[in-house]
Amino acid sequence: MSYNTYGRQRPASSSRSTGRSFGGRPSGGRSSGGSGRAKFAKQYINPSRFIQAAKPAAEVVEYVPTHHFADFEYNQLLKDNIASKGYVTPSPIQDQTIPYGLAGKDIVGIANTGTGKTAAFALPTLHRLMEDKNSKALIMAPTRELAQQIEDELRSIAKGSGLSSAMLIGGSPMGPQLRDLRYNPNVVIGTPGRIKDHIERGTLNLSGFNIITLDEVDRMLDMGFIADIRFILDKLATPRQSFFFSATMEPKIEELIRTFTNDPIVISVKTGVTSDSVEQNVVEYGGTHEKIERLHEILNSEEVGKTLIFDETQRSVERLSDELLARGFKVNAIHGGKTQGQRQRALKQFRDNQINILVATDVAARGIDIVDITHVINYTTPQTYDDYVHRIGRAGRAGRTGSALTFVGR
Numbered sequence: 132m133s134y135n136t137y138g139r140q141r142p143a144s145s146s147r148s149t150g151r152s153f154g155g156r157p158s159g160g161r162s163s164g165g166s167g168r169a170k171f172a173k174q175y176i177n178p179s180r181f182i183q184a185a186k187p188a189a190e191v192v193e194y195v196p197t198h199h200f201a202d203f204e205y206n207q208l209l210k211d212n213i214a215s216k217g218y219v220t221p222s223p224i225q226d227q228t229i230p231y232g233l234a235g236k237d238i239v240g241i242a243n244t245g246t247g248k249t250a251a252f253a254l255p256t257l258h259r260l261m262e263d264k265n266s267k268a269l270i271m272a273p274t275r276e277l278a279q280q281i282e283d284e285l286r287s288i289a290k291g292s293g294l295s296s297a298m299l300i301g302g303s304p305m306g307p308q309l310r311d312l313r314y315n316p317n318v319v320i321g322t323p324g325r326i327k328d329h330i331e332r333g334t335l336n337l338s339g340f341n342i343i344t345l346d347e348v349d350r351m352l353d354m355g356f357i358a359d360i361r362f363i364l365d366k367l368a369t370p371r372q373s374f375f376f377s378a379t380m381e382p383k384i385e386e387l388i389r390t391f392t393n394d395p396i397v398i399s400v401k402t403g404v405t406s407d408s409v410e411q412n413v414v415e416y417g418g419t420h421e422k423i424e425r426l427h428e429i430l431n432s433e434e435v436g437k438t439l440i441f442d443e444t445q446r447s448v449e450r451l452s453d454e455l456l457a458r459g460f461k462v463n464a465i466h467g468g469k470t471q472g473q474r475q476r477a478l479k480q481f482r483d484n485q486i487n488i489l490v491a492t493d494v495a496a497r498g499i500d501i502v503d504i505t506h507v508i509n510y511t512t513p514q515t516y517d518d519y520v521h522r523i524g525r526a527g528r529a530g531r532t533g534s535a536l537t538f539v540g541r
């Protein structure tokens with residue numbers, strides 16, 4: 132098995148297009164997407180904080196790396212593959228993680244999506260797998276999409292290495308996964324629910340896995356995977372090397388780090404780039420009627436493409452979605468009162484451009500990772516400024532400039 136054949140000729144679309152869009156178990160143990168009800172007193176946020184011009188990319192990127200990829204001491208084949216991918220200068224998280232990763236240290240990386248964190252853990256991991264054929268790596272991600280992205284990156288960096296992998300994601304048939312596991316892969320990539328299923332069926336034994344990556348830990352926790360993660364981490368080999376990545380740090384994550392890592396190096400490259408790349412403005416309105424009319428106008432304007440609208444409660448989300456539908460817009464809604472299937476259908480319609488407007492509550496929108504969202508509209512202001520940053524981070528992903536509009540009463 133090699134990374135050339137490692138894709139096992141799986142049709143490019145097979146693991147993306149079937150079944151659920153979230154990996155793991157269909158519903159058990161996971162947040163239902165939130166009640167959508169505003170339970171706490173709202174933080175007062177000065178409307179001036181909702182106004183900011185998007186900074187051009189050149190202004191945002193100011194990090195001066197201390198290495199080139201060629202400077203790191205790692206396997207020549209990986210070096211060649213990195214060069215042929217066109218990676219010359221490491222991103223900040225790569226620059227700081229790779230030397231420690233190659234030295235076998237545990238790493239905690241505080242980094243947003245799109246910072247290059249995949250190569251930051253992939254390179255030291257693949258180097259070690261090539262140096263020590265008895266090593267094995269487990270990589271866990273919250274969604275099948277992210278797991279797939281990680282596999283693509285690993286495959287291109289490890290091309291020609293002879294290493295093999297298995298993808299264990301929910302919503303995909305068991306057959307190919309069981310077959311891949313029988314090949315005794317060097318790398319297992321997957322979502323927590325399905326990985327746990329395999330452990331319980333006796334089809335995956337983690338006792339020889341001595342390298343672990345948890346990617347987007349905060350999102351995995353949001354999705355209710357904490358118990359599964361603990362169950363899985365307990366099954367791994369010791370000693371082992373750990374890479375934990377998260378966009379945010381909170382007590383539950385800190386506890387996971389304390390329990391499951393050994394004297395980690397903490398690297399933070401959080402820069403607020405997500406909101407820096409989003410053009411932010413307010414929309415003033417007088418009363419309810421003017422509010423919906425202003426929204427109608429905005430949605431009709433030409434530069435508005437794929438739009439995510441936030442509202443406060445399940446009922447208000449539903450009402451707004453019905454109103455926009457009645458006005459002829461292509462719209463659907465997601466909130467905690469809908470079934471997992473309904474929410475995934477709405478997300479799929481949004482992703483596949485069957486609709487271009489999605490109305491959501493904060494919690495239901497948490498897992499959304501759709502790259503071509505042009506506008507985020509806060510039809511009601513968020514509970515906290517942190518929620519605001521989370522909301523608008525949905526636009527302007529992957530180097531695109533997005534827009535955020537926040538409705539404020541006059």
Ligand code: AMP
Pocket residue numbers: 217218219220221222225244245246247248249250
């Ligand atoms: P990630 O955050 O790992 O998903 O990476 C975001 C994007 O940046 C991916 O498309 C990578 O292929 C690309 N990328 C990662 N590291 C580098 C680098 N050092 N130079 C150029 N592109 C990179």
